[in-house]
Amino acid sequence: MASETVQSLLEPCREAILFPVFSRFAGPDGAMSQADFIGLLEAGGLIDDKLTGRECKAMFVRVNLDDDLGTEVTADEDGNVWEQVEEGAATHSSSVMEYDEFEEVMARIANEKRGAGGEWAGSDDELAGLLVGFAEESLAPLKR
Numbered sequence: 001m002a003s004e005t006v007q008s009l010l011e012p013c014r015e016a017i018l019f020p021v022f023s024r025f026a027g028p029d030g031a032m033s034q035a036d037f038i039g040l041l042e043a044g045g046l047i048d049d050k051l052t053g054r055e056c057k058a059m060f061v062r063v064n065l066d067d068d069l070g071t072e073v074t075a076d077e078d079g080n081v082w083e084q085v086e087e088g089a090a091t092h093s094s095s096v097m098e099y100d101e102f103e104e105v106m107a108r109i110a111n112e113k114r115g116a117g118g119e120w121a122g123s124d125d126e127l128a129g130l131l132v133g134f135a136e137e138s139l140a141p142l143k144r
Contacts, residue, residue, distance in 0.1 A: 009128040010103070017135045020143040022102045031096035034060050037105075044142050051112050063105045064097060103131075110134035 010018075025040040026032045032040075037060050038053065047053050097105065110131045111120055120127055 003124055006124045006128045009125065009132065013132045013135050014103070017140050017143060018103060018106065019099065021135075021139050022099055024143060027096075029096075031098055032102060033096055037097060040142065041109075044138055046109065046113065046138060051109065055112070056109075059105050059108050060097060063101045063108075064095070106135065106139070107131045113138070 021040065022032065023030075025036050025043075027036060034057060038047075038056060041047050041053075041056055047056060107120075107127055107130070110133075111117060111127070114134050115122075115127075115130050122130075
C-alpha cells in the first residue's frame with residue numbers, strides 16, 4: 001500500500017478519520033499498545049463472531065513482527081512480542097503499534113469485515129478503497 005496512487009487515495013481518509021482515531025486511542029507516547037488497540041475495536045463494536053478478539057490480537061502481533069532476518073521474534077500467550085536480539089537478551093520494543101502499522105492492520109480488518117477475508121488477492125488500489133469505505137462507516141464515529 002506504499003504506491004503513490006494508494007497514498008493519494010488514502011490521504012483524505014487519513015487526515016479526516018484514521019489519524020484522529022489512532023490519536024484518540026494511542027497512549028501518551030503516541031503509540032498504541034495491544035490493550036489500546038483492543039479497546040478501540042471494542043468501542044467500535046468490531047469484535048464479533050466474524051472477527052474474534054483472538055484474531056485481532058494475532059493481527060496486532062503480525063503487524064509488529066520485525067522482518068529483520070537476523071532477529072528471532074516470539075509472542076507470549078498475552079500477545080506480547082519479544083525480539084531475541086542476542087543470546088539471553090530480549091526487548092519489548094515490538095509491543096506497540098505505530099501509526100503506519102495501524103493503517104496496515106485496519107486494512108486487514110477491513111478485508112475481514114467487508115472483503116473476502118484471508119490473504120488479500122486484489123490490487124492495492126482496491127484495498128485502499130475498501131479501507132476508506134470501512135473507515136467512513138466503522139471508524140468515523142470513534143474520532144470524537
